Amino acid sequence: MKKQKINITIDGIKLAVDEQCSILDAAKKVNIHIPTLCHHEDLCVAGNCRICVVEVEGQRALSASCATPVAEGMVIKTNTAKVRKARKDVAALLVAEHNTQCTTCYRSMNCELQEIAAEYNVDNNTYISLVDPNYTIDRSSWSIEKDDSKCIRCQRCVRTCAELQHVNALTVANKGKEMKISTFLDLPLNEVVCTNCGQCINRCPTGALTERRFYDDLWDAIDDPKKHVVMNTAPSVRVALGEMLGFPVGTRVTGKMVTAMKKIGMDSVLDTDFAADLTIIEEGTELLGRLKKILVEGNKEIKLPMLTSCSPGWIKFIEHMYPNHLGHLSTCKSPQQMFGALAKTYYAEKMGIDPADVVSVAIMPCAAKKFEANRPEMNSSGYQDVDAGLTTRELGYMIRQAGVDFLHLEDSDYDSLMGESTGAGAIFGATGGVMEAALRTVYEVVTGREVPFDNLRIMPVRGTDGIKEASIKLENLLDEWKFLEGVEVKVAVAHGLKNARIIMDQVEAGTSPYHFIEVMACPGGCIGGGGQPIPTNEEIRKKRIEAIYAEDEGMPKRKSHENTEVQKLYKEWLGDVNGHKAHELLHTHYTKRNRY
Amino acid sequence: MNQIQPYVRSLADKYGRERECLLPILQEIVATEHVLSQDAMVEVARELNLSAAEVYGTASFYSFLNTEPYGKYVIRVCKSIVAEMKGKKEIVDKLCDILKIKVGETTPNGKFTLLETNDIGWSDQEPSMLINEKPYTYLTPEKIVQIIAEYQANGKSNNHQQIN
Ligand code: SF4
Ligand code: SF4
Ligand code: SF4
Ligand code: FES
Numbered sequence: 001m002k003k004q005k006i007n008i009t010i011d012g013i014k015l016a017v018d019e020q021c022s023i024l025d026a027a028k029k030v031n032i033h034i035p036t037l038c039h040h041e042d043l044c045v046a047g048n049c050r051i052c053v054v055e056v057e058g059q060r061a062l063s064a065s066c067a068t069p070v071a072e073g074m075v076i077k078t079n080t081a082k083v084r085k086a087r088k089d090v091a092a093l094l095v096a097e098h099n100t101q102c103t104t105c106y107r108s109m110n111c112e113l114q115e116i117a118a119e120y121n122v123d124n125n126t127y128i129s130l131v132d133p134n135y136t137i138d139r140s141s142w143s144i145e146k147d148d149s150k151c152i153r154c155q156r157c158v159r160t161c162a163e164l165q166h167v168n169a170l171t172v173a174n175k176g177k178e179m180k181i182s183t184f185l186d187l188p189l190n191e192v193v194c195t196n197c198g199q200c201i202n203r204c205p206t207g208a209l210t211e212r213r214f215y216d217d218l219w220d221a222i223d224d225p226k227k228h229v230v231m232n233t234a235p236s237v238r239v240a241l242g243e244m245l246g247f248p249v250g251t252r253v254t255g256k257m258v259t260a261m262k263k264i265g266m267d268s269v270l271d272t273d274f275a276a277d278l279t280i281i282e283e284g285t286e287l288l289g290r291l292k293k294i295l296v297e298g299n300k301e302i303k304l305p306m307l308t309s310c311s312p313g314w315i316k317f318i319e320h321m322y323p324n325h326l327g328h329l330s331t332c333k334s335p336q337q338m339f340g341a342l343a344k345t346y347y348a349e350k351m352g353i354d355p356a357d358v359v360s361v362a363i364m365p366c367a368a369k370k371f372e373a374n375r376p377e378m379n380s381s382g383y384q385d386v387d388a389g390l391t392t393r394e395l396g397y398m399i400r401q402a403g404v405d406f407l408h409l410e411d412s413d414y415d416s417l418m419g420e421s422t423g424a425g426a427i428f429g430a431t432g433g434v435m436e437a438a439l440r441t442v443y444e445v446v447t448g449r450e451v452p453f454d455n456l457r458i459m460p461v462r463g464t465d466g467i468k469e470a471s472i473k474l475e476n477l478l479d480e481w482k483f484l485e486g487v488e489v490k491v492a493v494a495h496g497l498k499n500a501r502i503i504m505d506q507v508e509a510g511t512s513p514y515h516f517i518e519v520m521a522c523p524g525g526c527i528g529g530g531g532q533p534i535p536t537n538e539e540i541r542k543k544r545i546e547a548i549y550a551e552d553e554g555m556p557k558r559k560s561h562e563n564t565e566v567q568k569l570y571k572e573w574l575g576d577v578n579g580h581k582a583h584e585l586l587h588t589h590y591t592k593r594n595r596y
Numbered sequence: 597m598n599q600i601q602p603y604v605r606s607l608a609d610k611y612g613r614e615r616e617c618l619l620p621i622l623q624e625i626v627a628t629e630h631v632l633s634q635d636a637m638v639e640v641a642r643e644l645n646l647s648a649a650e651v652y653g654t655a656s657f658y659s660f661l662n663t664e665p666y667g668k669y670v671i672r673v674c675k676s677i678v679a680e681m682k683g684k685k686e687i688v689d690k691l692c693d694i695l696k697i698k699v700g701e702t703t704p705n706g707k708f709t710l711l712e713t714n715d716i717g718w719s720d721q722e723p724s725m726l727i728n729e730k731p732y733t734y735l736t737p738e739k740i741v742q743i744i745a746e747y748q749a750n751g752k753s754n755n756h757q758q759i760n
Contacts, residue, residue, distance in 0.1 A: 168650050174657065184647070185637075596642060
C-alpha cells in the first residue's frame with residue numbers, strides 16, 4: 001500500500017508529508033523551529049504545556065503543534081503576532097509558578113524552560129509568583145533528587161517511568177492548582193518502588209529532577225593530602241562526556257578525559273573496563289558452571305536462563321517486581337562494585353597504601369550506581385567498597401570547575417594497576433555489549449576458536465531493537481567441554497525496563513527459551529544511562545553506540561580473557577576463577593523487595 | 597489488611613480487572629469503608645496489576661475518593677464563584693465556629709469533617725453544601741446552626757446514609 005502524502009503550507013513553504021505527521025514534525029523538516037516543553041521524542045504526545053502553539057488558517061483558536069496532525073491543504077503560520085504573544089504568555093505563566101533560581105540551579109544553561117524564557121525575554125513580574133514558600137526537596141533517595149518547586153508539570157517524567165520503564169513510580173496527583181508529580185501517597189522516593197534508573201531525570205526539561213550530587217565530597221577528598229583518590233571511568237562515559245564540554249555528539253574523548261582527571265588531581269585514573277573484562281571471566285565461567293551442573297550433574301536447583309547483573313537499575317527492578325526469581329541473576333557484582341572491592345584490597349596492597357586512605361570513586365553514566373554503592377552488603381573489602389558514584393554530568397561539572405581547557409587537551413593513558421582493558425570491556429556501554437563480550441570469550445574457551453563472526457562483530461546482538469535474540473551452535477569442542485557438544489546456546493538482550501518485563505514474564509511463566517539474557521535498565525544500555533548528558537533521543541543514543549564500537553575496534557585486544565592485568569590478578573592474588581577469594585570479593589546476593 | 601485482601605478481590609471479581617474498572621472499585625470501597633486506606637490502594641493495585649502510585653494518582657483526582665479518614669458526616673461547602681458571591685464565606689465561618697475546626701479538618705469526636713468542594717450543581721440556590729449525599733441550599737448562618745444542631749442531636753435528621 002502506498003502511503004498517502006498530505007500537502008501543506010508552513011510559513012509560505014509548500015511541502016508534502018506523511019499522514020499522521022504532526023505540525024511540529026512537519027515544521028522540523030523545513031527547519032522551522034517551534035519551542036516545546038511537554039513534548040519529547042521518546043514519549044507519547046501529551047499536549048499539555050501549549051508553548052508550541054501555531055496558527056492554522058481558518059481556525060480561531062491556536063493549535064498545539066505537537067498534538068495536531070496535518071490535514072490536506074492546511075496552511076500553517078508559526079510566526080505571527082498572535083503566536084508570539086501566546087507563547088510569551090505561556091512562558092510567563094510557567095515562570096510565575098516556577099522557583100526561578102537560575103544562578104544557582106544545577107540545570108542552568110541546560111534547561112529548556114530557561115532557554116524558552118530567555119528566547120521570549122519574559123518579564124518575571126507579569127504575573128505574581130505562585131511558588132509555595134514552604135516547598136521542600138526530597139533528598140531521601142541516594143540517586144534521585146526531586147524539587148517540586150521547579151516542576152512545570154509537563155509530565156515527561158511520569159510518561160518516562162510508565163512508557164519506557166513500566167515502573168510507574170511517579171504519577172500525577174490532585175488536580176487544578178494542587179496538581180503535582182507524586183509518588184504513592186507522596187512518600188519519599190526511597191520508600192517507594194523506584195529503580196533509581198534516572199531516566200526521568202534525563203527527560204525532565206528543568207531542574208525539578210536531578211541526581212544527588214556528591215562532587216563536593218570528592219573535591220574534599222582530592223584536597224586531603226592523606227587520601228589516595230582512585231577513579232575509574234565506565235565504558236560509556238568516554239563517548240558522552242564530550243557533549244558537555246564542546247564536542248559534537250558521538251565524539252570519543254577517552255584520552256582527554258584521562259588527562260583532565262589527572263589535572264584535576266586524582267591520584268590514580270583507572271578504567272572500569274578492566275573490571276568489565278573481569279566480570280566477563282567470572283560471569284562466563286558462572287554460566288558454563290550452571291550449564292555443567294544442569295547437563296552433567298542433573299542438578300534441578302540451578303536456574304536458567306542466567307540473567308546479567310551489571311545494571312543496578314535492573315537489579316532493583318527485579319528485586320521489586322520478580323522477587324521470587326532472583327536465583328536467575330548471575331551472582332557477579334557489577335564492574336563498579338568489583339572494581340571497588342579490589343581497589344581497597346588488591347590495589348592498596350600492591351601499591352603499599354593503607355586501604356583506609358583509599359577513596360574509590362566511580363564515574364558512571366548512571367543514577368542507580370549511587371544507590372548500588374551504598375547497598376549495605378557492598379563492603380567486602382572491609383570498608384565501603386565504592387565511596388561515591390558520580391555521573392558523567394558531575395564529572396563534566398568538575399572539569400569545568402577546574403578550569404581545564406578540555407577542547408585542546410592532549411591525550412593520555414590510564415594509570416596502572418587495573419587500568420588495562422580490551423574492546424570487549426568497552427562495548428559493555430552499549431546494549432548487547434555484555435552479551436557480545438561474553439560470547440567472544442565463552443565460545444573461545446569451549447571451542448578453542450574465535451567466535452564465527454566477521455571481525456568479532458556479533459551483529460545479531462547489536463542495534464537498538466528492544467529485544468534481540470541470537471543463537472550459536474557449539475560444535476567440535478575441546479575435550480573438557482564435550483558435554484556441551486551440539487548444544488545450541490540461545491541468548492537474548494533486552495534494554496529499557498519495559499523490555500525487561502517482557503523477558504521476565506516469560507521467565508515467570510516458565511516459557512523462556514534462552515540460556516543467557518543480558519538486561520540493561522536504560523534504553524540503549526549505559527550510553528543512554530540516567531547520568532549521561534542531557535538531552536537524549538534515539539539519534540543521540542545511536543551516535544554514542546557507534547562511538548562505542550569504534551572504541552572497540554581501535555583497541556589492540558578485543559577479548560576479555562586476553563587482558564594481561566586481569567590474568568595477572570588471578571595468577572598473583574585472586575587464585576581460581578569463581579574460586580573462594582573471587583566469591584568473597586566479586587560476587588554478591590540479592591534482596592527481595594515489596595512489589596507495592 | 598487481612599480482611600481487605602479478600603474484599604478487594606471480590607470487588608475485582610465483580611467489576612473486572614481492566615483499567616477502566618478502577619474507578620467503580622474505588623467508589624465502592626469508599627462507600628463502604630468511608631476511606632481509601634493505604635492497604636486498600638495497594639490491594640487494588642495488586643488485583644488490577646497497576647502500580648500503587650497509579651491508584652493513588654487516580655484517587656487523589658476525585659474529591660469524593662478520600663485517602664484520609666473522614667468523620668461520619670462530611671460537609672462539603674460549594675466553592676463556585678456564584679457561591680463566593682452569595683456569601684459562602686459567612687457559611688464557612690459559621691461552620692468553623694460551631695464545629696471548632698478549620699476547613700479540611702475533622703472534629704475530635706470523629707463526627708464531622710468540613711471541606712470545600714467544586715460546583716455541586718446548585719448554583720441557582722447558593723450558598724449550598726452537601727452533608728454526605730444530602731444537599732442543603734439557600735444557606736444562611738442561622739440555618740447552619742439549626743442543621744448542625746439536628747445532626748448533633750440525633751445524628752441523623754432525614755439524611756440517608758449512602759449504602760450500596
Ligand atoms: S529549572 Fe531552569 S529555569 Fe528553573 S531555576 Fe533551574 S535553570 Fe532556571
Ligand atoms: S528513577 Fe526510574 S524508576 Fe525511579 S521514578 Fe525515575 S524513571 Fe521511574
Ligand atoms: S519533574 Fe520534570 S519532567 Fe516531571 S513534570 Fe516536573 S518538570 Fe516535567
Ligand atoms: S510541546 Fe506541544 S503542548 Fe507542550
